[in-house]
Amino acid sequence: MTTSAELIELSERRSAHNYHPLPIVIHEARGAWVTDVEGKRYLDFLSGYSSLNFGHGNPKILEAAQRQLQQLTLTSRAFYHDQFAAFCSGLGDLTGKDMILPMNTGAEAVETAIKVARKWGYEVKGVERDQANIIVMEDNFHGRTTTIVSFSTDPDAHDGFGPYTPGFSVVKYGSIEAVREAVDSNTVAVLVEPIQGEAGVLVPPDGYLTQLRELCTAENILMIADEIQSGLGRTGKTFACDHEGVVPDIYVLGKALGGGVVPVSAIAADSDVLGVIKPGQHGSTFGGNPLACAVANAVIEILNTGEYQDRAARLGEVLHARLAELVGDGVVTVRGRGLWAGVDIDPSLATGREVSKALMSRGVLAKDTHGSTIRLAPPITISEEDLLWAVDQLAETIASFRR
Numbered sequence: 001m002t003t004s005a006e007l008i009e010l011s012e013r014r015s016a017h018n019y020h021p022l023p024i025v026i027h028e029a030r031g032a033w034v035t036d037v038e039g040k041r042y043l044d045f046l047s048g049y050s051s052l053n054f055g056h057g058n059p060k061i062l063e064a065a066q067r068q069l070q071q072l073t074l075t076s077r078a079f080y081h082d083q084f085a086a087f088c089s090g091l092g093d094l095t096g097k098d099m100i101l102p103m104n105t106g107a108e109a110v111e112t113a114i115k116v117a118r119k120w121g122y123e124v125k126g127v128e129r130d131q132a133n134i135i136v137m138e139d140n141f142h143g144r145t146t147t148i149v150s151f152s153t154d155p156d157a158h159d160g161f162g163p164y165t166p167g168f169s170v171v172k173y174g175s176i177e178a179v180r181e182a183v184d185s186n187t188v189a190v191l192v193e194p195i196q197g198e199a200g201v202l203v204p205p206d207g208y209l210t211q212l213r214e215l216c217t218a219e220n221i222l223m224i225a226d227e228i229q230s231g232l233g234r235t236g237k238t239f240a241c242d243h244e245g246v247v248p249d250i251y252v253l254g255k256a257l258g259g260g261v262v263p264v265s266a267i268a269a270d271s272d273v274l275g276v277i278k279p280g281q282h283g284s285t286f287g288g289n290p291l292a293c294a295v296a297n298a299v300i301e302i303l304n305t306g307e308y309q310d311r312a313a314r315l316g317e318v319l320h321a322r323l324a325e326l327v328g329d330g331v332v333t334v335r336g337r338g339l340w341a342g343v344d345i346d347p348s349l350a351t352g353r354e355v356s357k358a359l360m361s362r363g364v365l366a367k368d369t370h371g372s373t374i375r376l377a378p379p380i381t382i383s384e385e386d387l388l389w390a391v392d393q394l395a396e397t398i399a400s401f402r403r
């Protein structure tokens with residue numbers, strides 16, 4: 001049998017070093033638990049950055065995927081297929097929007113939202129050709145394409161990849177005044193994560209999303225919510241915007257939409273916005289393929305029950321109550337909502353990576369984001385017992401660094 005060490009060595013030798021994985025080689029997974037090639041079990045507290053909200057191998061999603069695999073997997077959008085109508089109407093109903101434009105990865109969906117907003121700006125708002133501007137936030141994460149990294153404020157993501165796409169203004173996250181100051185007659189959209197995941201699960205001040213919605217409406221600007229990581233049950237509601245009762249003009253969705261099986265992304269908007277796209281102006285060979293739609297249809301069915309949203313809310317309270325007890329004991333602050341938390345460890349104790357490695361040796365998989373922040377995002381299917389056990393492991397890990 002090939003050992004973890006051998007597989008890691010070969011992976012490092014033959015793959016680009018664009019990631020810095022923890023030293024574990026996963027072989028199989030079910031629910032919230034994964035097993036490595038040596039047979040050791042770990043609790044998954046990352047969930048593929050919220051791609052596995054409904055757990056590994058969710059029976060409903062697997063069944064839909066397996067059924068579709070036998071039936072029809074790919075047509076391209078040159079033809080209709082029998083899963084497409086249900087996908088668009090189902091996701092349209094879930095978001096309350098008229099229309100869906102399906103893509104594959106999150107970054108492609110963000111690109112789609114940018115293109116739609118620009119075209120809407122020229123054709124509907126009447127912005128002068130090539131002058132459209134989109135307001136984005138500091139510390140944003142929207143993906144890795146050349147256009148998206150053009151407006152990233154993370155040097156690793158941004159530097160060395162120019163020349164950069166113009167047409168974006170970066171403002172401070174959480175400040176409505178900063179957005180107001182950046183608006184001018186060429187502003188077509190504000191692109192925002194309702195909670196910034198990659199930045200460390202940063203929750204904006206109460207009322208921020210509401211004020212953003214009001215400002216966008218008053219100034220005839222599209223509000224684009226990137227709910228790729230925050231959406232689909234993670235925070236205890238279907239969308240993080242729901243916590244303020246805010247409805248953006250464009251929802252950007254991905255990650256958990258693919259049920260942890262295949263990449264599925266989409267934007268959802270009303271026809272006065274998404275209607276600007278005509279045949280040939282945007283698309284993707286794999287976007288909206290039968291397998292992707294069948295899987296997403298199972299995800300939408302699961303979300304329509306509301307069970308997972310309620311479970312994330314209830315378990316989120318358990319998680320945050322327990323994490324709050326750690327503040328002052330090696331933990332500086334805890335942020336988050338629902339089953340999602342950013343935990344800032346006292347940087348004098350250990351780096352985020354050191355904490356992640358120590359947690360891994362105790363059987364919990366989590367990943368650091370920036371510096372000494374650990375992001376916790378278990379599958380929503382996790383049991384309360386497992387959840388509390390994992391936080392105990394975190395507490396023990398931090399205690400071990402204090403000794």
Ligand SMILES: *Cc1c(COP(=O)(O)O)cnc(C)c1O
Pocket residue numbers: 049104105106107108110141142143144193197198226227228229230254255
């Ligand atoms: C992951 C993520 C993306 C990019 O999705 P990919 O599928 O990796 O391209 C965009 N926005 C947010 C908020 C994300 O979390």
